[in-house]
Amino acid sequence: GEDVEQSLFLSVREGDSSVINCTYTDSSSTYLYWYKQEPGAGLQLLTYIFSNMDMKQDQRLTVLLNKKDKHLSLRIADTQTGDSAIYFCAETGLTGGGNKLTFGTGTQLKVEL
């Protein structure tokens, strides 16, 4: 099946920028998503990008997509303690039948004072 990989852990100081990376293998990916999961909770959609876009910015969040390298990143500016959570990238593509989300392994973001 298709793989979506992320680094497991990221620690940053409050006020710094965080960059969470994601690589995927599905060359037919159409949409790529970033979700946030707090302990014991469901997933909150943060942002998404269509595969024909290179960059999308939404307030403190910036998504960069390098389709050639199949690399997606999420930058969080001015990271706050409330940003501490697990972040999942996900993609949908023709390989998954068009509407299945394939999730990455998740990155635990820890924001320190």
Next chain:
Amino acid sequence: GAVVSQHPSRVICKSGTSVKIECRSLDFQATTMFWYRQFPKQSLMLMATSNEGSKATYEQGVEKDKFLINHASLTLSTLTVASAHPEDSSFYICSAQEASHGYTFGSGTRLTVV
């Protein structure tokens, strides 16, 4: 925005009993519902996909006789864990898809089988 209500949020049951988890889309009609399972510190694993009025499509390795999915209406899908055992203890999350809303996730159900 779109909301999916998932209940219960937490359930503890005895081994051998069945547990039903409900997911409702509150302000939109969900053409497709997805059920995921998540083990501690792991990613979400898709269990099955269900479309209203038809049988669910299960992922490889998921026992359809154990994880019974009913999607009787465009706003309600249920997952029943039949004859639950301790190894079924996990976090279960549903997701509803509708064209204009994308994917909306429930808040999850923590199942503990003792």
